[in-house]
Amino acid sequence: MTMQKTASVSVDAMLEDLRTLVEIESPSGVLDALRASAAAVAAVIEHRLGGRATLVESEAGPHVHWSGGGEPKVLVLGHHDTVFPLGTLERRPFTVADGRVTGPGVFDMLGGLVQAVHGLALLDDLSGVEILVTADEEVGSGHSRALLEERALACGAVLVFEGAADGGRLKTGRKGCGTFEVSITGRAAHAGLEPAAGVNALIEAAHQVLGIAALGRPEIGTTVTPAVASAGTQANVVPAQATVSVDVRVESAEEKERVESAFASLTPQLDGALISVQGSVRRPPMPESASAELMALAQRLFPGIEGTAVGGGSDGNFTAALGVPTLDGLGAVGGGAHADHEFVLVDTMAERANLVAALVDAIRTSPAPALLGRPPGRRVAGRSVGAGQQGPGAP
Missing domain, CATH: 3.40.630.10 (Zn peptidases)
Structure with a gap:
């Protein structure tokens, strides 16, 4: 030396x-x-x-x-x-x-x-x-x-x-790690006069959060954590927009591909709602x-x-x-x-x-x-x- x-x-x-x-x-x-x-x-x-x-x-x-x-x-x-x-x-x-x-x-x-x-x-x-x-x-x-x-x-x-x-x-x-941003578009309406005329982006977000959290497989090191959410503008308005930020950690390339594919395949549960997803597992395991x-x-x-x-x-x-x-x-x-x-x-x-x-x-x-x-x-x-x-x- x-x-x-x-x-x-x-x-x-x-x-x-x-x-x-x-x-x-x-x-x-x-x-x-x-x-x-x-x-x-x-x-x-x-x-x-x-x-x-x-x-x-x-x-x-x-x-x-x-x-x-x-x-x-x-x-x-x-x-x-x-x-x-x-x-x-x-x-x-x-x-x-x-x-x-x-x-x-x-x-x-x-x-x-x-x-x-x-x-x-x-x-x-x-x-x-x-x-x-x-x-x-x-x-x-x-x-x-x-x-x-x-x-x-x-x-x-x-x-x-x-x-x-x-x-x-x-x-x-x-672990490989990344952040996904899930954006939901609904339709605004008066929450008192005609709530049925709206498409509630917050309710759609609730459906999606439960499904997203279920993507985790902690027994093999995959964690999927909805971490930040926002929706709505006023208490008397059906929310037209919502966003959910999700932290993802994986231990294998296979899990990276599975989770990324699952996010790309998210589909709305409410008629008239739209979903877009940005993000990936940017840092590989x-x-x-x-x-x-x-x-x-x-x-x-x-x-x-x-x-x-x-x-x-x-x-x-x-x-x-x-x-x-x-x-x-x-x-x-x-x-x-x-x-x-x-x-x-x-x-x-x-x-x-x-x-x-x-x-x-x-x-x-x-x-x-x-x-x-x-x-x-x-x-x-x-x-x-x-x-x-x-x-x-x-x-």
């Missing part, structure tokens, strides 16, 4: 960088905030690792890409957007107390980014290493997916720095087979570390679906993702940074062909991507 003999990670320095990123605030879709956040992420990377980080502009905000040069072998993947609106920091400022770091985005996933960078800083040689930090993971990765898939294929192994699972476990599998070799490597390097499959999705779903070995949950140890009690455990930060260094170095220094059998010349989004080819935004 090429880790420096005398170097050690500084928790104080990690906390300093984490404070910098958290105090900028970076809610998805707020472009000015994301530009500031991307610049800060790039500055942290350059300060700790040297070289130049490139800002890759997109309609969702800038993504940050950095390369250590040489033939790409491992992609360190994360995101800098968060789910918290501007102003959250005033109510919930960055704080270190009682062994915990709190503040908007510390666990999902700014803490993981900082740990990754400081772990990489322990290595003498970063050739073959790429970092990609996207700006739209929390809203589906619509503007970063092609880029992250391209770099994943070029590198041949992906380490995702989303927060760890309970107890610090790595994430070896994820990440099977545990995609992480098997990398997880085995992690366990050889750090005996006792455990893994688990989880229900949430990440950009690791996309890279695993391409057949690229992917290991997730390498980020911060803590909890409360997307919630006001979000936190990171301070006494785990150094160990996770050391895990990053050991994993990346083992992959990076593996003999050719790559440790995990990276296939050359795969295609993505209509482009051929060879083992050493640089993609958009590569310096």
